[in-house]
Amino acid sequence: MSFLVRSWFLLFFFSISGSSLAELELDPETIEGCSTEVSLPPATSQADASANKILPPTQGVYPGLYNIGSTLSEYKAYKTKAGKAPVIVHTFHDFISSEELFSNNSKLRAFDQPLEGDDAPTPLALATELSKDGAALAISWAIECCNLESMSLWYGLSKANTVVPRILNGDFDSDLRTAARQIKALGHPVMLGLFGEFAPQAWFLFGKDGRTAINYSENICNGYGNPAWPDGPERVRDTYRHVIDIFRQEGVKNVTWFMYTSTGYMNVDDEDYTAWLHPKYFYPGDAYIDWVGQSAYFIDPDNRPDVNEGVQDITKAIMNGYNAWGSVTQRPFIIPEFGAASDGSQSRAQIIQKVVTEFLPGLPRVKAFTFANAELFKQYFEIPILGEQYPDEMQMWKSSVINNPAFQHSLIIK
Secondary structure: OHHHHHHHHHHHHHHHOOOOHHHHOOOOOOOOOOOOOOOOOOOOOOOOOOOOOEEOOOOOEEEEEEOOOOHHHHHHHHHHHHOOOOOEEEEEEEOOOHHHOOOOOOOOOOOOOOOOOOOOOOHHHHHHHHHOOOOEEEEEEEOOOOOOOOHHHHOOOOOOOOHHHHHHOOOOHHHHHHHHHHHHHHOOOEEEEEOOEHHHHHOOOEOOOOOEOHHHOOOOOOOOOOOOOOHHHHHHHHHHHHHHHHHHHOOOOOEEEEEEEOOOOOOOOOOOOOHHHOHHHHOOOOOOOOEEEEOEEEOOHHHOOOOOOOOEOHHHHHHHHHHHHHOOOOOOEEEEEEEEOOOOOOOOHHHHHHHHHHHHHHOOOEEEEEEEOOHHHHHHOOOOOOOOOOHHHHHHHHHHHHOOOOEOOOOEEO
């Protein structure tokens, strides 16, 4: 639960605070040597030609479910109510337990460790259960840089943990190999990503120590790797490459790799915007990544509910990031956290229908989404359970998604 709490805190913090974010106005010395024209270093591994990958549908979009804390039970409930299983189920699995985030001796949590939530299955068990219906598990293996709820972190009085520097140093290689073998033995195709929303994490991965916030860095490019490349994104890029290289060395052929960032990403009107967090600086390359994307939390702008003011209409939530990604790669686009926020005062049927049947078809690279639907989201994040309070929401979902030929309910596996 901790990762989602901190991600939502980040959205809330950005929506109400301009004080610390105003420091993002970087002076010339801070960006000296940085370049807006960068070229990826050569790939150090390639995907096996016989690897089993989840391909985008030839037409339409895969609809899926996003859940934390009650994933298996909510999956079964959704399947019963909707009449069909979601094609992809997205959830989080902590890379390091929250209790060990700031320990220099922490061990990663492999896929035989239970997911978050009471009596939760392991990712391996959940993937096996989903495969019975032809569905795939998408796991965000959540590498957390820090406690995003900490005000001392935002004001430069504390630093990120050492997890990412330790990954890049090879400290977790043995555990990564164990995790890779677990996925290989599973056999079923899975989707796997790191960090969850990577851009907020990268904010704190600058400096020579890899633990400094971008707005407290003496120079944002000369602390790590290529001195023309912003250090935080470069560390995220290299973390992906390092982990994927190890999985390939272990002969894993059943992982489809994805990466995504946060709702409202690259919105130039936001106070946290910086061109130095553009996806071109993060992207490991098509040789490594199969799908890209971002979160999209939205509201009905014509009947705005009383929710977090950082949640905006769908255009502001996704378009800037979608266009930025399109300048970097044409890989298929996934929305792993796709949520309609509401205070419960009215049904969301109309706005959800409008988004999925009118807005998304205008984004041709969007090939999958996983809809946020969880008791956790309802209790803490103003995202109700679909159809629980207003039955017309599920009726709309059946007509607009389940029985709509524009949505594909069978995965294409290479």
